[in-house]
Amino acid sequence: xxxxxxxxxxxxxxxxxxxxxxHLQKVRRSAHWFVLAVTCxxxxxVVTLVxxxxxxxxxxxxxxxxxxxxxxxxxxxxxxxxxxxxxxxxSSDISSEGYLDRLQQLTEKIKSIDSVTGVRSLTDGPKDxxxxxxxxxxxxxxxxxxxKSSNIVAFVxxxxxxxxxxxxxxxxxxxxxxxxxxxxxxxxxxxxMIRLSLAHDFRYFTLTAVVLFGLTMWxxxxxxxxxxxxxxxxxxxxLLTLLVQSLFGRKIGILTANxxxxxxxxxxxxxxxxxxxxQTLAGRTGKKSRELGAEARRMTFPASFWSMxxxxxxxxxxxxxxxxxxRELGFGGILxxxxxxxxxxxxxxxxxxxxxxxxxxxxxxxxxxxxxxxRFAPLSAAVVLVSFALGFGLTRxxxxxxxxxxxxxxxxxxxxxxxxxxxxxxxxxxxxxxAADGSKLNTGDAYHEMWSLQGALENHKGVGTVISLPVLLxxxxxxxxxxxxxxxxxxxxxxxxxxxxxxxxxxxxxxTQAAFYLRMEEYGRVKPRVEVVNDLxxxxxxxxxxxxxxxxxxxxxxxxAKLVASSLVTGLLWLIVLFAVIAxxxxxSIRGTAAMIxxxxxxxxxxxxxxxMLRVPVDIISAPATNVCIGxxxxxxxxxxxxxxxxxxDGKKGWSAWVAAREEQWRGIVYSDVIIAAGxxxxxxxxxxxxxxxxxxxxxxxxxxxxxxxxxxPLLGGARWKTS
Numbered sequence: 001x002x003x004x005x006x007x008x009x010x011x012x013x014x015x016x017x018x019x020x021x022x023h024l025q026k027v028r029r030s031a032h033w034f035v036l037a038v039t040c041x042x043x044x045x046v047v048t049l050v051x052x053x054x055x056x057x058x059x060x061x062x063x064x065x066x067x068x069x070x071x072x073x074x075x076x077x078x079x080x081x082x083x084x085x086x087x088x089x090x091s092s093d094i095s096s097e098g099y100l101d102r103l104q105q106l107t108e109k110i111k112s113i114d115s116v117t118g119v120r121s122l123t124d125g126p127k128d129x130x131x132x133x134x135x136x137x138x139x140x141x142x143x144x145x146x147x148k149s150s151n152i153v154a155f156v157x158x159x160x161x162x163x164x165x166x167x168x169x170x171x172x173x174x175x176x177x178x179x180x181x182x183x184x185x186x187x188x189x190x191x192x193m194i195r196l197s198l199a200h201d202f203r204y205f206t207l208t209a210v211v212l213f214g215l216t217m218w219x220x221x222x223x224x225x226x227x228x229x230x231x232x233x234x235x236x237x238x239l240l241t242l243l244v245q246s247l248f249g250r251k252i253g254i255l256t257a258n259x260x261x262x263x264x265x266x267x268x269x270x271x272x273x274x275x276x277x278x279q280t281l282a283g284r285t286g287k288k289s290r291e292l293g294a295e296a297r298r299m300t301f302p303a304s305f306w307s308m309x310x311x312x313x314x315x316x317x318x319x320x321x322x323x324x325x326x327r328e329l330g331f332g333g334i335l336x337x338x339x340x341x342x343x344x345x346x347x348x349x350x351x352x353x354x355x356x357x358x359x360x361x362x363x364x365x366x367x368x369x370x371x372x373x374x375r376f377a378p379l380s381a382a383v384v385l386v387s388f389a390l391g392f393g394l395t396r397x398x399x400x401x402x403x404x405x406x407x408x409x410x411x412x413x414x415x416x417x418x419x420x421x422x423x424x425x426x427x428x429x430x431x432x433x434x435a436a437d438g439s440k441l442n443t444g445d446a447y448h449e450m451w452s453l454q455g456a457l458e459n460h461k462g463v464g465t466v467i468s469l470p471v472l473l474x475x476x477x478x479x480x481x482x483x484x485x486x487x488x489x490x491x492x493x494x495x496x497x498x499x500x501x502x503x504x505x506x507x508x509x510x511x512t513q514a515a516f517y518l519r520m521e522e523y524g525r526v527k528p529r530v531e532v533v534n535d536l537x538x539x540x541x542x543x544x545x546x547x548x549x550x551x552x553x554x555x556x557x558x559x560x561a562k563l564v565a566s567s568l569v570t571g572l573l574w575l576i577v578l579f580a581v582i583a584x585x586x587x588x589s590i591r592g593t594a595a596m597i598x599x600x601x602x603x604x605x606x607x608x609x610x611x612x613m614l615r616v617p618v619d620i621i622s623a624p625a626t627n628v629c630i631g632x633x634x635x636x637x638x639x640x641x642x643x644x645x646x647x648x649x650d651g652k653k654g655w656s657a658w659v660a661a662r663e664e665q666w667r668g669i670v671y672s673d674v675i676i677a678a679g680x681x682x683x684x685x686x687x688x689x690x691x692x693x694x695x696x697x698x699x700x701x702x703x704x705x706x707x708x709x710x711x712x713x714p715l716l717g718g719a720r721w722k723t724s
Contacts, residue, residue: 072551183416229351293352393612400561401617425464425519529558629701658718
């Protein structure tokens with residue numbers, strides 16, 4: 001009886017084990033459906049919970065804790081002028097009765113907008129057109145230098161710029177005529193136009209790029225199951241990144257609008273290498289596909305892990321930069337890189353188990369082993385020489401493009417900004433000055449000295465209109481019997497509510513500091529903004545005053561450009577230093593490490609040098625393209641180096657190991673870069689020039705990446721030269 005019970009117990013254990021094994025096999029077979037369900041759930045959560053609208057405001061350059069932002073904030077607190085929108089209205093005769101009547105109607109319409117706190121125009125401020133021409137204040141504020149247009153200056157609360165600009169544009173469309181042309185400028189308008197461009201690209205080009213990536217992958221691997229798997233995995237990485245960012249309170253900004261495409265590319269790179277390794281294993285062993293997925297994951301994971309570490313370090317280098325957009329991209333890039341890795345290795349292998357290995361067109365028609373056994377010394381030497389030649393372009397790198405470069409030429413928006421810019425300037429800058437000895441500015445001597453400073457600022461190249469305390473006082477002195485009153489009495493009068501407390505906008509209550517409001521010209525500017533601001537500070541000092549504060553969009557853009565330039569240099573240097581450590585861990589030899597570092601250096605040298613040679617603007621949006629390409633170059637190098645190590649474990653040594661690694665990994669390198677280049681090339685169709693430049697730089701970087709990794713790196717790392 002005991003033997004029977006033991007036999008039954010054994011049978012039960014075998015049945016339970018068989019049931020467990022069968023159950024696990026069923027789970028494995030259906031895992032891909034679970035992954036697709038997760039992707040759908042993530043999509044629903046993102047659509048429901050995440051604000052997908054890019055957020056851009058006038059102070060998007062820096063966070064509230066940064067010194068540059070705090071200085072501008074102090075100016076706003078001491079001199080509450082508010083943001084300004086400028087509507088330039090041109091006509092053949094701006095003094096005609098018909099023009100002035102229509103201008104008055106337009107002025108009243110703009111006044112009716114809730115977020116507009118005040119409006120000044122030829123029909124609201126001066127007594128009439130003649131009075132405006134004679135007034136030092138109204139002439140500078142309202143009449144263009146060419147006498148063919150006048151300005152409507154609207155003081156606005158820019159908290160909801162989207163609704164404000166929508167109302168303004170509707171009014172402009174209503175009043176705009178052939179002989180009453182209206183052009184809009186001002187910081188709120190420019191910022192809203194940038195936001196709209198980013199929103200358009202985020203919606204349409206992200207979707208189009210994903211579709212293009214997917215179709216290319218389908219054509220390459222000729223498998224609907226792999227196509228679905230890649231699309232689901234990469235999309236999940238993007239959705240999860242957006243969701244986690246939202247949980248951290250991070251909104252989509254001026255740079256993170258492109259983060260979705262970057263995360264998709266990073267995830268896709270892991271999948272391309274894993275798929276080609278899966279095909280390689282199938283060709284070598286002929287095992288069933290269910291076993292190949294796990295083996296391909298194990299084969300690819302070490303290289304992908306170190307690639308993820310390098311890419312994360314690249315984004316981490318942006319965290320130390322004071323510019324808020326770059327820090328946001330740094331945080332989002334690290335998060336997205338880690339999530340892309342988790343999704344790639346947690347989701348995609350089940351699709352490899354579901355699919356059946358097939359040869360790709362490139363596998364069938366690719367080069368033979370004899371091709372990869374060649375050293376390609378002339379080609380590699382040419383790549384190095386061209387890279388160093390392009391490197392001279394680094395000295396011509398333009399990291400401070402003018403405001404107009406953010407918009408396409410020969411378009412209504414750009415033409416309008418150019419018109420306003422040529423007739424008084426379009427970019428605001430505020431100088432707060434004080435007497436060198438700390439004395440008050442309401443005296444006759446101070447008044448004459450400030451007038452001298454006013455003239456010097458107006459004569460400086462790049463400065464358009466200047467409105468200041470002496471101009472305001474000169475307007476006050478035009479009133480009858482004003483000569484009987486002191487400067488202080490005039491200022492007190494202009495602080496009264498009936499004069500809208502205008503004096504508070506120009507001088508502090510203790511009369512020791514005054515504000516000069518400049519509209520800077522962007523068209524034809526060749527000097528960096530930081531240098532222009534330093535020139536203006538020097539002018540202030542030469543005229544017996546000291547610059548207390550300098551603020552405004554112009555100054556912030558200048559500081560941002562300076563930070564972009566420094567981040568390109570310091571970020572890349574730190575990245576190469578850190579990569580040197582990782583390269584030594586991966587290569588496990590001094591020569592292999594040096595070869596990887598030198599080959600990697602060719603990528604930024606060619607990219608940034610070529611951009612400098614062609615004088616392509618490197619703005620805050622297109623600058624991170626270098627980080628994307630560096631990440632791709634590191635990825636390819638690490639995968640190739642692990643291929644070398646596998647070949648060495650199989651008994652190959654020296655150059656033969658590099659030949660085997662190239663033969664094994666060239667498909668992943670070429671296809672990964674080509675697919676990525678195809679996806680980013682679609683950005684060329686954008687209406688937003690910075691997005692176009694971002695795409696073009698990435699495309700150029702992928703070409704250099706292929707040449708550096710497949711030809712230069714093997715030559716430097718493994719070639720042996722014959723000796724006589």
